[in-house]
Amino acid sequence: MEYIVLDLEWNQAMSAKSSIYNKLPIHLRGEIIQIGAVKLNADMTPGEEFHIDIRPVYFRRMHHKVKKLTGFDAERLKNGVSFPDAMAAFRAFCGDGCTFLTWGYDDKGIMEQNIIIHDLDWDWINTWINLQIIYNFQTEGDKNQKALSTAMEHFEIEQTRIAHDALGDAYNTALVASRLDLEKGIRQYDSSSRVLTLSAAEPSPDGIIMPTPLQHMTFTGYATKSDALADDLIPKPVCPDCGAETAATRWVSQGDRRYMSLVSCGEHGSFLVRLKFKKNDDETWSVNRIIYRANQKLKDYYKEKSSAVRKRSRRKGFKI
Numbered sequence: 001m002e003y004i005v006l007d008l009e010w011n012q013a014m015s016a017k018s019s020i021y022n023k024l025p026i027h028l029r030g031e032i033i034q035i036g037a038v039k040l041n042a043d044m045t046p047g048e049e050f051h052i053d054i055r056p057v058y059f060r061r062m063h064h065k066v067k068k069l070t071g072f073d074a075e076r077l078k079n080g081v082s083f084p085d086a087m088a089a090f091r092a093f094c095g096d097g098c099t100f101l102t103w104g105y106d107d108k109g110i111m112e113q114n115i116i117i118h119d120l121d122w123d124w125i126n127t128w129i130n131l132q133i134i135y136n137f138q139t140e141g142d143k144n145q146k147a148l149s150t151a152m153e154h155f156e157i158e159q160t161r162i163a164h165d166a167l168g169d170a171y172n173t174a175l176v177a178s179r180l181d182l183e184k185g186i187r188q189y190d191s192s193s194r195v196l197t198l199s200a201a202e203p204s205p206d207g208i209i210m211p212t213p214l215q216h217m218t219f220t221g222y223a224t225k226s227d228a229l230a231d232d233l234i235p236k237p238v239c240p241d242c243g244a245e246t247a248a249t250r251w252v253s254q255g256d257r258r259y260m261s262l263v264s265c266g267e268h269g270s271f272l273v274r275l276k277f278k279k280n281d282d283e284t285w286s287v288n289r290i291i292y293r294a295n296q297k298l299k300d301y302y303k304e305k306s307s308a309v310r311k312r313s314r315r316k317g318f319k320i
Contacts, residue, residue, distance in 0.1 A: 002039060002098040005046075005177060007170040008107045009034040010114075011059045011066050011077075012227075020058055024117065029231055031059045032114045033077055034070075035090055036166025038174040040101075044182050046174040050093040051167040053080035058117075065223040070164050083118050091124060099127045099186075103148045103173045104220050131177055134185035145218065147281040148172060155179040211298075213290045214240045214271070220286040225277055228287050237273060239265035240291050246271070252306045262294060262302050270294040272302060 010030030013020065033054050041047040055077055062074055081089075102108065108128045115122040135151050148169065152159065157175050161168030215237075222228040229235060239246050246263035253259055257277040264270045276288040292298060 002095055003044070003101055003177075003182075004094050004098050005038045005040065005101045005170050005174040006107055006111075007036045007102070007166045007173060008032050008110055009036075009066075009070050009072070009164070009166045010110055011056055011072075012063050013059055014061060014063060024058065026113060026117060027231075028058060028113055028117055030110050030113075031056045032083065032086075032110060033072060033080065034166040035086060036168070036170040037090070037093065038167075038170045039093075040174060040177065040182075045178045046171060048093075049167060049171070050090060052086045052089060053077065054083050054086045055080035057083070065227070069223065083114060084120060087115070087118075087120055094124075096124065098124075099129060100125065101129050101131050101173070101177060103131055103151075103169070103176075104145070105130055105218055106221050109219075129186060129189055131173060131180070134180055134182070134189065135176065137188065138180055138185060145220065145278070145280065145286055148176065150281050151176045211292050211295065213292055215289075215291040217289050218286060219289065220280070220284065222285040222287075225285050228277070228285050234275065234287055234289060235261075237263060237271075237289065237291060239268050240271065241265065241268040248273075249302075250306060251275075252302065254305070260302060260305070262299065270299060272298045 010032045012030045013028075033056055035050070035052050035054065037050040038046045039048040039050075053076065060074070060077075062072060062077070067073060080086075100108075111125065112122065115125070132145060135146060139154060149159075149163070151157075152172060152175070155176060157172070157179070159172070161171050163169065163172075219228065219231070219234055222231070235251070236248060237246060238244060242265065244265055244267070246265050248261050248263045251259045251261045254274075259275045261273050262270050263273055270293075272292045272294045274290045274292075278286050278288070280286055294302075
């Protein structure tokens with residue numbers, strides 16, 4: 001089995017109100033503009049490298065924050081290849097039966113969205129490991145997400161590649177992977193991922209006994225909190241039972257960058273959604289989102305808190 005350390009860079013819509021964003025068949029969170037990957041050798045050290053620039057077809061204007069972060073400009077992207085051609089070259093590099101190692105969950109979701117919108121085959125790209133989970137489990141074992149730079153500092157790895165470049169980040173991630181007991185970490189991945197996910201759940205509010213979460217996802221890499229909120233994937237989750245769009249009520253602040261809302265599916269009822277925003281070491285923002293099936297106690301709890309917030313904010317309104 002080949003282990004491929006993967007990193008992606010992507011452009012995003014200028015705003016959630018842009019015409020192209022709202023005309024697409026899916027809410028495309030980001031259009032991939034660069035793929036960087038490193039194969040691990042048999043001894044789990046960095047080996048063969050892959051890098052390719054991709055010409056965007058949906059978000060052609062470079063978002064100013066992406067440009068500032070990556071240094072990419074429209075001229076560079078104009079010389080990139082098409083996404084289908086890039087994926088064909090990437091598949092040839094990867095071979096069959098590979099496992100993808102990433103730092104965080106974002107790359108998996110972005111890759112899946114781009115494959116869907118280009119109607120490409122994705123059966124070969126279905127095995128993913130989040131190295132953050134293994135790193136946490138084998139070092140401090142806490143629930144907090146660590147930036148790649150934090151892991152590099154922990155292992156005293158010198159920064160020799162450009163940050164926020166897909167190949168540079170993939171290479172640095174591969175160096176971190178080489179310092180881990182990767183084979184043991186992958187064997188334990190299912191159990192360690194479950195332990196860390198459950199431990200990262202928000203504490204039960206005001207003594208309410210929370211049911212087992214139906215879904216716990218982390219979204220990372222946003223330049224600002226507003227950028228995270230502009231991503232419909234976060235504040236407008238689909239039904240965890242059937243994947244249909246949900247109807248949301250107002251968001252209620254719980255303090256300490258925590259918010260909650262009730263969403264409903266016509267077939268499967270109501271769900272309580274909780275968000276927790278966090279500013280990372282690299283100045284980007286991440287959001288933890290937990291979804292629970294809303295029993296009557298949770299509905300009453302939301303109604304009580306919503307009413308209290310409404311009274312306090314009647315004059316000035318409320319925003320997340």
